[in-house]
Amino acid sequence: MAKNLKLKSARAAMDMSQQALAEAVGVSRQTINAIEKGDYNPTLNLCIDICKALGKTLDEIFWGND
Amino acid sequence: MAKNLKLKSARAAMDMSQQALAEAVGVSRQTINAIEKGDYNPTLNLCIDICKALGKTLDEIFWGND
DNA sequence: TCTTTTTGTAAAATATACTTGACAAACTGT
DNA sequence: ACAGTTTGTCAAGTATATTTTACAAAAAGA
Numbered sequence: 001m002a003k004n005l006k007l008k009s010a011r012a013a014m015d016m017s018q019q020a021l022a023e024a025v026g027v028s029r030q031t032i033n034a035i036e037k038g039d040y041n042p043t044l045n046l047c048i049d050i051c052k053a054l055g056k057t058l059d060e061i062f063w064g065n066d
Numbered sequence: 067m068a069k070n071l072k073l074k075s076a077r078a079a080m081d082m083s084q085q086a087l088a089e090a091v092g093v094s095r096q097t098i099n100a101i102e103k104g105d106y107n108p109t110l111n112l113c114i115d116i117c118k119a120l121g122k123t124l125d126e127i128f129w130g131n132d
Numbered sequence: 133t134c135t136t137t138t139t140g141t142a143a144a145a146t147a148t149a150c151t152t153g154a155c156a157a158a159c160t161g162t
Numbered sequence: 163a164c165a166g167t168t169t170g171t172c173a174a175g176t177a178t179a180t181t182t183t184a185c186a187a188a189a190a191g192a
Binding site: 093094096097100106107108109112 | 178179180181182
């Protein structure tokens with residue numbers, strides 16, 4: 001339930017909108033929004049795709065958000 | 067589709083069976099088996115729980131398995 | 133060898149990640 | 163002030179992660 005601010009800021013650092021990131025990884029904008037908002041639990045493959053799109057690793061974006 | 071040998075060996079290093087790890091993280095043994103076998107895509111929360119149970123981070127177990 | 137534990141695998145059911153479509157609030161640029 | 167983009171959110175549907183039950187092969191211990 002904690003917001004994922006690491007994701008939000010990494011996305012901002014790449015100057016990408018939620019929409020642009022969604023398209024880059026092949027999911028809907030709402031899915032990206034929900035992940036940032038923290039109210040759900042993405043699959044590993046999606047996390048990996050997001051990290052690759054943002055030039056980060058899993059630990060940098062999805063570890064220690066509790 | 068690639069086997070997750072990092073998971074398998076981290077589990078072995080803790081001397082845990084698939085069953086024991088499954089119980090520790092609250093999923094079925096088949097789920098752990100499938101993740102090690104590599105034929106599916108667990109959720110982030112499960113990955114995190116597995117890492118915590120094994121004393122590892124996401125990057126150590128789930129990054130770079132492609 | 134015998135027994136027990138561990139692992140591999142499969143099919144049917146359930147829970148939940150993710151989509152689509154839609155609408156309004158907040159922000160950006162002109 | 164206005165137009166365009168971005169974000170927040172909702173409800174109903176679809177795809178898929180995970181469970182349950184079950185059986186057999188492989189490994190480990192006595």
